[in-house]
Amino acid sequence: MHSFGYRANALLTFAVTILAFICAIASFSDNFSNQAPSAQIQILNINWFQKQPHGNDEVSLTMNITADLQSLFTWNTKQVFAFVAAEYETSKNTLNQVSLWDAIIPEKEEANFWIQISNKYRFIDQGHNLRGKDFNLTLHWHVMPKTGKMFADKIVMSGYRLPNAEMEVKARAPGKIILAGEHAVVHGSTAVAAAIDLYTYVTLRLPLQSDENNDRLTLQLKNLSLEFTWSVARLKEGIAYDSSNVSPSTPASCSSQTLKSIAVLVEEQNIPEAKIQLSSGISTFLWLYTSVLGFIPATVIITTELPYGSGLGSSAAFCVALTAALIASSSSDKTRGDGWSSLDETNLELLNKWAFEGEKIIHGKPSGIDNTVSAYGNMIKFCSGEITRLKSNMPLRMLITNTKVGRNTKALVSGVSERAVRHPEAMNSVFNAVDSISKEVAAIIQTKDEMSVTEKEERVKELMEMNQGLLESMGVSHSSTDTVIQTTHKHKLTSKLTGAGGGGCVLTLLPTLVSGTVVDKVVQELESSGFQCFTASIGGNGAEICF
Ligand SMILES: Nc1ncnc2c1ncn2[C@@H]1O[C@H](COP(=O)(O)OP(=O)(O)OP(=O)(O)O)[C@@H](O)[C@H]1O
Ligand SMILES: C[C@@](O)(CCO)CC(=O)[O-]
Known part of the structure; x- marks a missing residue:
């Protein structure tokens, strides 16, 4: 008679043997699967x-x-x-x-x-x-x-x-409109600005390895079919650059000595006389490029949907988009994926500072509002470098009329400063009045329920009219602007210049209740005077990059 332990052991051994056999068969059967x-x-x-x-x-x-x-x-x-x-x-x-x-x-x-x-x-x-x-x-x-x-x-x-390969980075930055406060903002008043959905695009192509055949920095301005090229060796030799003062992470102003040396490199390009106003943009390009990326070969391609020098912030969008591409290309944290993406806050702040330094070369004494709204997008209130992001609680439709009268922001800004030196008290009162107008515009735009849309539109209209009057007293309006104002006024619409004035673009508020027929009629009349009209969506994204 076997003991219980002996029988259990025999049973277990038998079960394990059977199990092992089944497993072996199972595993073996895999060899026959097709x-x-x-x-x-x-x-x-x-x-x-x-x-x-x-x-x-x-x-x-x-x-x-x-x-x-x-x-x-x-x-x-x-x-x-x-x-x-x-x-x-x-x-x-x-x-x-x-x-x-x-x-x-x-x-x-x-x-x-x-x-x-x-x-x-x-x-x-x-x-x-x-x-x-x-x-x-x-x-x-x-x-x-x-x-x-x-x-x-x-x-x-x-x-x-x-x-x-080459590495390619794309960046874009929007233009802007100024709803209230241009020029006075340079003198410490408040201004209100918004990004528009017209962009400047920059494509930056960097070869991965420099070779003798590829030792050039090329700038292509596609809209104008212009190309400028320098050898990197010529740039190194030509730019009087104190590299101990400049590093990509600490934006610095371009010294007058460096600017002079850059101007020589720009002159060597023999820019056509009719396009000579581009010189400051090209100098800015050389300063921003060499400061952020150093002396390395690349091709930089610029295209823009913004008219040059007409008050829609073409220079700021150029500086912001260029710097965004430069910073993105040197950043180790490249956001993957398709389509446009925004930069993180640190890089946005850095690019805004660099773009401001670029704007200084083009404008002389910019307030910083144009580059800030182009970098951050949306709608902002801006005063002495302080930014408040605004959330609009009213529909804002603007007709933009480009008078096509060329002008120069630098000259207009310095004209206002000269007037302020000649008449400090009077001009201070003008600047103070503009400050109040801008603050009120910002408040109305953000007001939620207390006022109807029509009431808000009436107030904004009145403030635009007052702002235009004060811009006239600063001496920055133009007869072409007057033509737009009179034409739109016939249809009970209000207009004001936007940006630096002296021609350029004019804004006309399109209230919600204005009919399409009236707008079409106004556009037809303005265009028959030789102007160009368009609408743009207001308050969109700021600078974005794409790999
Ligand atoms: N896409 C671009 N490519 C190269 N240079 C540009 C470009 N856009 C602007 N610039 C430079 O900026 C200059 C125009 O700047 P300006 O400040 O006078 O006009 P704006 O920025 O369009 O107007 P505002 O300052 O009134 O908004 C051009 O003459 C050129 O030197
Ligand atoms: C005229 C100005 O106020 C706006 C130009 O768009 C100049 C500036 O703020 O730098």
């Missing part, structure tokens, strides 16, 4: 390609991955681990493998899939071997069985090539 996985990977876009500050190449790409791994699933399969790796050869290693994406597939139903993604893990080479590199994309998988050994396999897809 596995025919398939995969395709398409590279849709190289989002960006950069040389990191310490020299390594890094690429961001967007891929379509299509795979059918269903045949890997048998009754013994627990899950499948799949990953895509970029594989390439370098002189040092025959196989460099960088994992770009991975996933755990728990069920057969999920094993036939299509996804569009940017690489989940960073595609960095420890060196700069990625330019022009041929590489494979390999889909690896590890099948984890319920029992038995794990097995792995892969599909190798070849024929991919990285560009022989």
